[in-house]
Amino acid sequence: MRRLLTVLLVACTVFALPGVPASAALIVCEAAARSPYSTTPGTFHTDAQPLVLIHGWTGNSDGMYPVELGLEQRVPGTFDFRYFDYRTANTDWASSPRIAACLAEYIHAVSQAHRASGGDGRVYVAAHSMGGLAIRFATDGRYASPPVTSDELAGVITIDTPHLGSPFGNTYPGAGWEHLNELGDRNLLPVRASDAVHCLAVHSSTVPLPSDCAKAPYLPVGTPIMAVTGDSSVRRTLFGQALYDIDLTSDGVVNVPSGTDYLGSGPIGDPGPQGEQVSARDVRCLSSSDETMLLLKGLVPPTPVSIIKAELAALGSLWIDDRIVDQVNSGEQGPELAVMRLVAALTSPCGHGSMLSHPEALDSAADALKDWTIPKVVFGGYGSVAAGATAAEVRAAAPQDAEVQDLAHCELIGIPETYQAPNSAGYVIRRDSGLLIGVYPPADAITAAGIGPGASPTEIRAAYPDADFEWVFGHEGTQWVALVSPPTNPDLAIGFAFGESTSSGTPGDDDRSTRVTAGTRDFASGFEVCSG
Amino acid sequence: MTRFWKVAALVGVFVAVVVVGVLVYGGDDTERDPATTRTSSAPPPAIPPFTQDRATEMSTALAAGDEASFRSAVAVPVEQPLNPDLVAALSSATPIFDLATVTELADGAVTVEADVMGSAPARWVVYLIWDGSVWMISATAAVP
Numbered sequence: 001m002r003r004l005l006t007v008l009l010v011a012c013t014v015f016a017l018p019g020v021p022a023s024a025a026l027i028v029c030e031a032a033a034r035s036p037y038s039t040t041p042g043t044f045h046t047d048a049q050p051l052v053l054i055h056g057w058t059g060n061s062d063g064m065y066p067v068e069l070g071l072e073q074r075v076p077g078t079f080d081f082r083y084f085d086y087r088t089a090n091t092d093w094a095s096s097p098r099i100a101a102c103l104a105e106y107i108h109a110v111s112q113a114h115r116a117s118g119g120d121g122r123v124y125v126a127a128h129s130m131g132g133l134a135i136r137f138a139t140d141g142r143y144a145s146p147p148v149t150s151d152e153l154a155g156v157i158t159i160d161t162p163h164l165g166s167p168f169g170n171t172y173p174g175a176g177w178e179h180l181n182e183l184g185d186r187n188l189l190p191v192r193a194s195d196a197v198h199c200l201a202v203h204s205s206t207v208p209l210p211s212d213c214a215k216a217p218y219l220p221v222g223t224p225i226m227a228v229t230g231d232s233s234v235r236r237t238l239f240g241q242a243l244y245d246i247d248l249t250s251d252g253v254v255n256v257p258s259g260t261d262y263l264g265s266g267p268i269g270d271p272g273p274q275g276e277q278v279s280a281r282d283v284r285c286l287s288s289s290d291e292t293m294l295l296l297k298g299l300v301p302p303t304p305v306s307i308i309k310a311e312l313a314a315l316g317s318l319w320i321d322d323r324i325v326d327q328v329n330s331g332e333q334g335p336e337l338a339v340m341r342l343v344a345a346l347t348s349p350c351g352h353g354s355m356l357s358h359p360e361a362l363d364s365a366a367d368a369l370k371d372w373t374i375p376k377v378v379f380g381g382y383g384s385v386a387a388g389a390t391a392a393e394v395r396a397a398a399p400q401d402a403e404v405q406d407l408a409h410c411e412l413i414g415i416p417e418t419y420q421a422p423n424s425a426g427y428v429i430r431r432d433s434g435l436l437i438g439v440y441p442p443a444d445a446i447t448a449a450g451i452g453p454g455a456s457p458t459e460i461r462a463a464y465p466d467a468d469f470e471w472v473f474g475h476e477g478t479q480w481v482a483l484v485s486p487p488t489n490p491d492l493a494i495g496f497a498f499g500e501s502t503s504s505g506t507p508g509d510d511d512r513s514t515r516v517t518a519g520t521r522d523f524a525s526g527f528e529v530c531s532g
Numbered sequence: 533m534t535r536f537w538k539v540a541a542l543v544g545v546f547v548a549v550v551v552v553g554v555l556v557y558g559g560d561d562t563e564r565d566p567a568t569t570r571t572s573s574a575p576p577p578a579i580p581p582f583t584q585d586r587a588t589e590m591s592t593a594l595a596a597g598d599e600a601s602f603r604s605a606v607a608v609p610v611e612q613p614l615n616p617d618l619v620a621a622l623s624s625a626t627p628i629f630d631l632a633t634v635t636e637l638a639d640g641a642v643t644v645e646a647d648v649m650g651s652a653p654a655r656w657v658v659y660l661i662w663d664g665s666v667w668m669i670s671a672t673a674a675v676p
Contacts (some may be wrong), residue, residue: 239625290672290673309661312607313670
């Protein structure tokens with residue numbers, strides 16, 4: 001009897017927390033759930049980073065192609081694109097092993113393939129809609145074994161991801177849409193959970209998700225995220241002339257707060273990761289009702305007349321009053337707002353699907369990726385290497401076509417055309433120790449604190465408020481150098497040289513730094529370190 | 533999947549689709565001005581066609597250039613403020629409705645083409661909705 005009670009107690013404990021798998025169980029991607037539509041990890045170009053594209057609810061990877069095109073135009077040659085496709089389970093909630101565990105397995109495979117190609121195994125992700133929640137689940141051991149780690153995940157772009165749910169989640173229209181998609185989708189596995197629409201319910205820091213839905217965990221500490229979302233407004237026009245604007249605060253499916261408030265989307269009471277590299281951008285579009293009606297009539301397949309009629313009624317009855325503002329803020333939309341948002345999803349350039357090819361959305365994603373991928377000047381070094389790194393570590397960080405130049409007691413590793421200071425990206429290694437002593441970063445490189453050549457003394461102090469600051473007269477007695485170093489390790493420094501100057505007085509606030517170096521204290525000061 | 537679950541799933545889909553339809557079509561009930569909401573359980577009277585008389589009334593109202601006349605022709609919530617300058621500007625864009633082009637979209641919604649005079653003459657599709665007592669302009673779109 002006691003044994004039976006124990007079994008019942010354990011069972012009740014497990015089932016009382018539906019949606020959260022028992023932590024002891026291995027959550028793996030079953031072979032049958034592995035979608036054949038994902039691209040194979042393959043091999044990678046020497047200097048390219050992997051970028052995995054992840055589609056959303058009821059979608060497939062075909063829809064993500066505009067993102068590859070747009071990013072390749074904006075940051076050419078930087079990424080090798082791969083597609084994770086879960087079309088066989090695209091109505092499952094994102095925590096499902098068929099999505100989260102399979103995605104984790106895929107990211108591991110891509111990371112390993114990148115390492116095998118000579119890369120660092122760091123993977124970037126650009127995800128649409130529920131795909132952004134899938135990558136969050138894939139980084140948690142409760143939903144994927146083993147989960148994606150911060151060592152593998154270099155950064156995440158989410159586009160129109162419902163971090164706080166969708167007003168169509170857990171509603172009959174949403175369920176109807178999901179079932180209609182399931183009826184017409186031959187790719188779906190015969191056994192499916194169909195719980196995505198239920199779990200896409202609106203939630204917040206005070207309103208929980210349905211109890212049988214797992215809440216997306218935060219990304220691993222140190223993983224940067226950029227959340228981009230569409231923000232549509234309708235300008236009521238008559239015969240081409242403007243009357244008033246109706247702000248829908250939505251891409252039609254995901255409200256702006258939900259698409260951008262990653263930090264507010266964690267467990268109730270959890271303020272979210274502090275000091276993380278989190279950024280957000282809402283892309284605003286204003287469409288006139290004249291344009292909207294023209295587009296609505298021209299859609300293929302034809303828009304049902306019931307939708308057109310509902311839009312006409314909504315246009316004639318919706319105005320921006322407290323009631324609508326309350327609906328926008330609470331996420332509980334009335335029928336007029338729901339119709340106008342649905343129509344915006346179909347017709348607005350900031351609509352839920354159109355955002356994947358919207359120039360400003362792609363600009364935002366590309367800017368974030370540039371920021372994450374371009375190495376920064378750090379205390380004592382550049383990018384992932386600092387003074388004290390071994391020659392092997394330096395060669396791994398340097399461009400593949402870097403060459404070696406003799407500098408008496410040092411060797412300089414860099415690309416011949418550019419490594420002469422100040423236009424260099426050169427790494428200086430002492431021959432006797434075989435260790436890096438300093439780096440000449442590219443001329444336009446900026447530091448991790450966001451400053452570079454052109455910074456004034458005041459800006460340098462402001463960017464490094466906690467660092468030790470010192471003026472030294474270096475570079476063979478020709479230049480003042482503002483030297484900053486962390487109090488905990490004063491021999492790792494960044495030096496901001498101030499052009500040709502005299503020893504009589506340190507640069508003032510009208511002066512601007514002309515170049516930046518990083519390395520040991522002596523190297524960053526511009527002292528001769530390779531002659532003796 | 534067992535036969536039971538297949539049937540259950542199909543029933544679920546049917547119900548969901550019906551509900552979606554009801555919500556979309558049912559939008560009328562929540563969108564209609566409360567003052568015009570029918571309270572009788574009797575079947576609603578047939579909606580009369582869009583006539584030349586109503587077309588003339590609407591053209592005249594728009595040409596008047598004042599807010600009250602404008603609101604008698606265009607479906608605008610009473611709570612929505614209107615810029616008097618915009619209303620006045622629209623008076624120069626008086627539509628001449630071509631009743632030969634009236635097309636029923638759905639019960640209580642029609643389109644009709646209109647030639648708009650003014651500084652930039654053009655032909656427009658005008659979307660009309662039945663507000664319970666008269667036809668009103670809801671939206672316009674340039675004829676492609």
